[in-house]
Amino acid sequence: MRPDPTHPDTLLARAQGAHDPATHGVVPAVHPATTFLRAGDLSYPGGHSYARPFNPTFDGAETLLATLEGAAQALLFSSGMSAATAVFQALEPGDHVIAPQVMYWGLRNWLKGFAAQWGLGLDLVDMRDPAAVAAAVRPGRTRLIWAETPANPTWEVTDLAACAEIAHRAGARLAVDNTVPTPLLTRPVEHGADIVMHSATKYLNGHSDVLGGALATARADGFWERIAAIRANQGAIPGPFEAWLLLRGMRTLGLRVERACATAQRLAEHFAGHPKLEAVLYPGLPTHPGHAVAARQMRGGFGGMLSVRVKGGAAGAVAASAALRIWTRATSLGGVESLVEHRGSIEGPDSPCPQDLLRLSCGIEHADDLIADLEQALEHVPA
Structure with a gap:
């Protein structure tokens, strides 16, 4: 075409x-x-x-x-x-x-x-x-x-x-x-x-x-x-x-993707190096192993999805997820509401997904509220 x-x-x-x-x-x-x-x-x-x-x-x-x-x-x-x-x-x-x-x-x-x-x-x-x-x-x-x-x-x-x-x-x-x-x-x-x-x-x-x-x-x-x-x-x-x-x-895809990308980038940069996290997985971070390739073949942002690996393994990830108030615990992604999911419990024992991983789908809520909610949830992760 x-x-x-x-x-x-x-x-x-x-x-x-x-x-x-x-x-x-x-x-x-x-x-x-x-x-x-x-x-x-x-x-x-x-x-x-x-x-x-x-x-x-x-x-x-x-x-x-x-x-x-x-x-x-x-x-x-x-x-x-x-x-x-x-x-x-x-x-x-x-x-x-x-x-x-x-x-x-x-x-x-x-x-x-x-x-x-x-x-x-x-x-x-x-x-x-x-x-x-x-x-x-x-x-x-x-x-x-x-x-x-x-x-x-x-x-x-x-x-x-x-x-x-x-x-x-x-x-x-x-x-x-x-x-x-x-x-x-x-x-x-x-x-x-x-x-x-x-x-x-x-x-x-x-x-x-x-x-x-x-x-x-x-x-x-x-x-x-x-x-x-x-x-x-x-x-x-x-x-x-x-x-x-x-x-x-x-018809609203452009607005939604732009907002989700901006929010995901903010979250990734804010939580990188967080004391309660093992890692933040997002190709928009320069430290991501695939950042250079992503930058070459993506334009306008690096997507509205990211994952965080929570200290304390599966127990720490589930504790953080349970404490969230704005993020919605649900399967799927790409909607106007921000979703969080403990993927290990979904994918089963043969999954390559780490058990300490939470998958985050950024919606169109204000980024400050999403960051604050995740911050308070991480306080529930055992030291």
Whole structure:
């Protein structure tokens, strides 16, 4: 897709100029129809036949996301997991996949089971090291490299351009989970990615009231057609009202991401070296091992997510979490409310997540209040 010169914030605020063509309302309409009228010659004059493969309500969000990502096309899915798994399901039995050791735990666990059932070769590697990625390539078999950067929940950074070069040299594709940075901070296609995934439940919607996912592609090729067929055949689509809410949420993405990034940066700088913390994990800190790579491939900030490792192990982390008053103890991220989660208790014993880690998702509350709340909570950590 040819880059749109309009600033992303303007495209988002105006929903790329979307409106209701029937009434000229400035808000796009919801189309709840599941089937569409055929003409006398059996054609579909409106361009839609049935709601499972396509729905007019999807069009606005899909077009806007494709523009933001610099992609050829985008597709909405019923969840981030349904979007991500469709990419792996489009592979052939016997293909080989490289994925990160640190990634969204739900997808990692699913992938381990699916790879065994589908006959995929699977290697989980340290994606911070391009040499480790290259060493994991199986000539003639590797067909997909999956990356997530910064990687949830320790926020390790992957060099996307290096991984794209490795993938393409092997005849494979690079797919990138771009949920946390959003296309406002990172556009993986610009760094050579072939597929971009979003859990649209998170930052794209931004209000913790929609379950959805999305994929965008650099090229509408045969692999993309297989993904679209999987979506249609499995019915892995959101409802029209959910798609409408998603587009409504996307209109404030620029403001929310800007605020979340600024707050996360303030928190990281404030709590770095705190006596009750072992470490602050945030790529916006110059001391972060991946800071230089993040600075090269991210623009406008380093994201609204960070993690802290609390002294005293799991007990110290849980004690701090329990004492919080403004931060909300809940799963998920990217909403207007700031969330905290002890990831070790969620991910289980085989997780690479340290047991002393608290994951923080910065919302749009005032940073001073969030800092003060975390300060008082850390007072409850045993000395």
